[in-house]
Amino acid sequence: MSFDMETQYLGLQLRNPVTVAACPLSGEVAKLLELQAAGAAAVVLPSLFEEQIEHDELEVARMLDLWALSSPESPGYFPELDNYNTGPEEYLDLIREAKQSLEIPVIASLNGCSPGGWVKYAGLIERAEADALELNIYHLPTRCSESGAEVEQRYCELVGSIKQNVDLPVSVKIGPYFSSIPGMAGKLAATGADGLVCFNRFLAPDVDLQNLNYEPALEFSTSSELRHALRWIAILRDQLELSLAANGGVHTSADLIKALLAGADVVALASALLQHGPHRIAELIQGLNAWGEEHEYESVQQMRGSLSLNRCPNPDDLKRANYMRALVSHTPK
Numbered sequence: 099m100s101f102d103m104e105t106q107y108l109g110l111q112l113r114n115p116v117t118v119a120a121c122p123l124s125g126e127v128a129k130l131l132e133l134q135a136a137g138a139a140a141v142v143l144p145s146l147f148e149e150q151i152e153h154d155e156l157e158v159a160r161m162l163d164l165w166a167l168s169s170p171e172s173p174g175y176f177p178e179l180d181n182y183n184t185g186p187e188e189y190l191d192l193i194r195e196a197k198q199s200l201e202i203p204v205i206a207s208l209n210g211c212s213p214g215g216w217v218k219y220a221g222l223i224e225r226a227e228a229d230a231l232e233l234n235i236y237h238l239p240t241r242c243s244e245s246g247a248e249v250e251q252r253y254c255e256l257v258g259s260i261k262q263n264v265d266l267p268v269s270v271k272i273g274p275y276f277s278s279i280p281g282m283a284g285k286l287a288a289t290g291a292d293g294l295v296c297f298n299r300f301l302a303p304d305v306d307l308q309n310l311n312y313e314p315a316l317e318f319s320t321s322s323e324l325r326h327a328l329r330w331i332a333i334l335r336d337q338l339e340l341s342l343a344a345n346g347g348v349h350t351s352a353d354l355i356k357a358l359l360a361g362a363d364v365v366a367l368a369s370a371l372l373q374h375g376p377h378r379i380a381e382l383i384q385g386l387n388a389w390g391e392e393h394e395y396e397s398v399q400q401m402r403g404s405l406s407l408n409r410c411p412n413p414d415d416l417k418r419a420n421y422m423r424a425l426v427s428h429t430p431k
């Protein structure tokens with residue numbers, strides 16, 4: 099019997115668990131077609147940023163009013179958008195084109211950190227017929243007076259206001275730096291998040307010694323980064339019903355298999371695809387298939403979560419005991 103790769107993510111039925119993370123590759127329809135042909139099960143488009151749209155809050159409200167007044171098929175509506183802020187409007191065009199060209203689900207991405215008119219853009223994304231929305235919340239606290247509880251509240255308010263605007267499934271891409279990731283994940287689930295993407299990379303600037311300034315720094319990930327997601331997904335899997343995507347450091351079929359065993363519903367790749375091209379997806383899928391058959395699993399569904407916190411042979415391996423073992427096992431050369 100062949101190994102069944104199907105999985106569910108955000109209520110969407112996917113042909114396999116390999117998805118494309120938001121990155122420049124997913125911003126062009128020609129590349130999206132290549133990614134689909136290589137086996138991608140879903141794609142996340144590059145983000146539309148809060149900064150790109152917040153100044154057009156009033157314009158967005160006007161658009162939504164227009165929609166409310168017009169029938170969905172109203173032929174007079176689309177010319178109105180021609181005068182709209184070209185950045186965001188191009189994004190909606192990308193969603194529409196991707197939807198027309200692809201058979202796999204298209205997930206749009208909004209990237210921001212503050213409540214405001216821009217969240218209404220989720221409504222426009224829904225109208226453009228994205229299958230789901232990923233919300234990348236990148237908030238960087240800089241004041242000593244801002245507490246962790248306030249930051250968490252900010253995340254939940256943002257997710258709540260997006261969910262009020264759309265019926266689309268919404269996943270939240272979070273970073274790994276909360277005092278309690280399970281606590282934060284539980285709050286986001288209670289607020290209505292349909293899925294979590296673990297984890298956003300909090301890219302930090304480097305010092306430019308020439309100009310004595312800070313400069314942006316972007317390096318591709320490596321497989322070792324995945325271990326954060328493996329641990330936290332294994333811990334969350336038994337406690338939360340929502341969808342879990344492993345992101346950050348998925349490069350090989352071994353990485354994919356580990357993420358599924360920990361409890362991920364899907365993995366999302368950016369660095370590996372930017373470095374090696376879309377065919378890397380086919381390699382991951384072949385590797386998963388061979389491993390699944392060799393280890394006599396019937397399906398991805400059956401293997402998913404086999405190494406979650408409650409199901410792994412020794413739960414201490416995911417906790418503090420593992421940290422101590424790692425430290426004391428080192429022998430200086």
Ligand SMILES: Cc1cc2nc3c(=O)[nH]c(=O)nc-3n(C[C@H](O)[C@H](O)[C@H](O)COP(=O)(O)O)c2cc1C
Pocket residue numbers: 119120121122143144145146207209234271297298299316318319320345346347348366367368369370372
């Ligand atoms: C060049 C580049 C552009 C990216 N653009 C976005 C983006 O627009 N929105 C977003 O949420 N993440 C973006 N990401 C982050 C990726 O979606 C992904 O979360 C991250 O790279 C970790 O996955 P990886 O280890 O497979 O690279 C970008 C990453 C790269 C390398």
